[in-house]
Amino acid sequence: MTPRWLSRPNLSRQLLLAGSLSLFGAAEARAQAAVPVFNSGDTAWVLASAALVMLMTPGLGLFYGGMVRRKNVLGTILQSLIMVALIGVQWVVFGYSLAFSPGNEWFGGLSWAWLNHLTPFSDSAPTIPHAAFAVYQCMFAIITPALITGAFAERVRFRGFILFSLLWATVVYDPVAHWIWGGGYWSKLGAIDFAGGAVVHITAGFSALALALLLGNRRGYGVERMVPHNMTMVLIGTGLLWFGWFGFNAGSALAANGTAANAFIATNTAGSVAALVWCLLEAFHRGKASALGAASGAIAGLAAITPASGYVGVAEALVIGVVASVLCYGAILMKVKLGYDDSLDAFGVHGVGGLWGVLATGLLANPAYGGHSGWFYGNRSLFMVQAQMALATAAYSLVFTVLLFLLVDKTVGFRAEARDEDMGLDLSQHGEEGYGS
Amino acid sequence: MKKIEAIIRPGALRAALDNLEKAGYPGVTVTEVSGHGKQKGITESYRGQTVQGLLPKLVLSVVVPDSKVKKTCDSIIQAARTGEIGDGKIFISPVNGTIRIRTGETGDKAL
Numbered sequence: 252m253t254p255r256w257l258s259r260p261n262l263s264r265q266l267l268l269a270g271s272l273s274l275f276g277a278a279e280a281r282a283q284a285a286v287p288v289f290n291s292g293d294t295a296w297v298l299a300s301a302a303l304v305m306l307m308t309p310g311l312g313l314f315y316g317g318m319v320r321r322k323n324v325l326g327t328i329l330q331s332l333i334m335v336a337l338i339g340v341q342w343v344v345f346g347y348s349l350a351f352s353p354g355n356e357w358f359g360g361l362s363w364a365w366l367n368h369l370t371p372f373s374d375s376a377p378t379i380p381h382a383a384f385a386v387y388q389c390m391f392a393i394i395t396p397a398l399i400t401g402a403f404a405e406r407v408r409f410r411g412f413i414l415f416s417l418l419w420a421t422v423v424y425d426p427v428a429h430w431i432w433g434g435g436y437w438s439k440l441g442a443i444d445f446a447g448g449a450v451v452h453i454t455a456g457f458s459a460l461a462l463a464l465l466l467g468n469r470r471g472y473g474v475e476r477m478v479p480h481n482m483t484m485v486l487i488g489t490g491l492l493w494f495g496w497f498g499f500n501a502g503s504a505l506a507a508n509g510t511a512a513n514a515f516i517a518t519n520t521a522g523s524v525a526a527l528v529w530c531l532l533e534a535f536h537r538g539k540a541s542a543l544g545a546a547s548g549a550i551a552g553l554a555a556i557t558p559a560s561g562y563v564g565v566a567e568a569l570v571i572g573v574v575a576s577v578l579c580y581g582a583i584l585m586k587v588k589l590g591y592d593d594s595l596d597a598f599g600v601h602g603v604g605g606l607w608g609v610l611a612t613g614l615l616a617n618p619a620y621g622g623h624s625g626w627f628y629g630n631r632s633l634f635m636v637q638a639q640m641a642l643a644t645a646a647y648s649l650v651f652t653v654l655l656f657l658l659v660d661k662t663v664g665f666r667a668e669a670r671d672e673d674m675g676l677d678l679s680q681h682g683e684e685g686y687g688s
Numbered sequence: 689m690k691k692i693e694a695i696i697r698p699g700a701l702r703a704a705l706d707n708l709e710k711a712g713y714p715g716v717t718v719t720e721v722s723g724h725g726k727q728k729g730i731t732e733s734y735r736g737q738t739v740q741g742l743l744p745k746l747v748l749s750v751v752v753p754d755s756k757v758k759k760t761c762d763s764i765i766q767a768a769r770t771g772e773i774g775d776g777k778i779f780i781s782p783v784n785g786t787i788r789i790r791t792g793e794t795g796d797k798a799l
Contacts, residue, residue, distance in 0.1 A: 476739050478739055537733050543734050547735060583736050
């Protein structure tokens, strides 16, 4: 029986029409363009970075998977891993076009659906083939909805989650990417986001907050023992994320050059100092530095440096990492106090970290590193536009997440049934056990 | 017949098994458990959420004739006692019957 959400005739017909028209036009585009000169070093680096960023998604799966209870380990890892499959298809069929093709200030069109009719190169990356840019961006589009899963860990139906993620990628990620990276409204106003502080972390982080509140706390939250079942898995995930982040940030230079190297350094520096600061905070606050704390600190620093990575030097990276650690540590304490169940701190780390990073870019962009000057370097206007862009991104994410939640909740259902949640996602949603005998 | 259940530290297992064998009781069942005594164990902390930690322990189960209870307990205690909190406890309970599955023997002969 056709689910209610697919039975509207216009939507499916429109998609089929757009798709079949684009399939026949590829030869035309090739005939027109003169052969452009591409830089093989840049191309190799971007392709390698695409692979690094892809690895971050299963890495995220492990990071999250170790933090949930044993009965939910597979369901949790799968929520990340399946995103590679789901958005991997959505992106090449129409997601890339919606995000990056010329359209209006708010979203692109369908002229690049099926990755057909691509211009020889993207305006953002003139020295590499367009396809390399498209596949690199694909990996960002994949991991962003996967980040949100941390907010609703251990309590959602698989099919509701899939539907939500697909819609969210189309309605939130693709437009926001267009605004900031695809030549849309905020990029025209001069807002900068080197590798995704707003496009990735603010969108995912604030959407996560909305869902944590809308879906409600886990059954037994605050009463039952809910602790990481496998901290070694969390640390493996952390390592993979940190490693992949070099592709995420340094790769966003879209060239194998000094900017990439500086972004690499800024990334590692911010992540490292943030990990150290979290350890110090915990040692003072709780008497012991913990592995989960060090890992969380690192991720907070890495998230925060993301929008600034190509625009700052070591000193700025250190400041960004230190503040990110303090802010995110505080955000998590606040969550515990307020009692809402952002289970794996998707908002506390990515939302707060990303927001700080976008604002910090406006404060600390160092003209010696990326040609932009922040408030600290005498230019207040960058900070103002960063703040507006951050606010708009957060607000848009919140509003549309609420709408999408209602749609999914009323159709296929989002929150798992109580009995299924108690049994665990692995058995109830997938008929599997993570650790067989 | 009595069942002797000894909750001991995992580190004491090797010595306890050796002692039991020397005392003439090589057969034993070992179960991994967690728990704590009056001292409440250790507090674990994960991103600001604290939980009462349960400490890992082992339960050694041996069933022996009544006449051998004291000797068996002494051999376990000698291996497991360190004098520190957390050494464990031994519980002794009566057993109504024993059957050796392979041969069908019952009673003390089955031990």
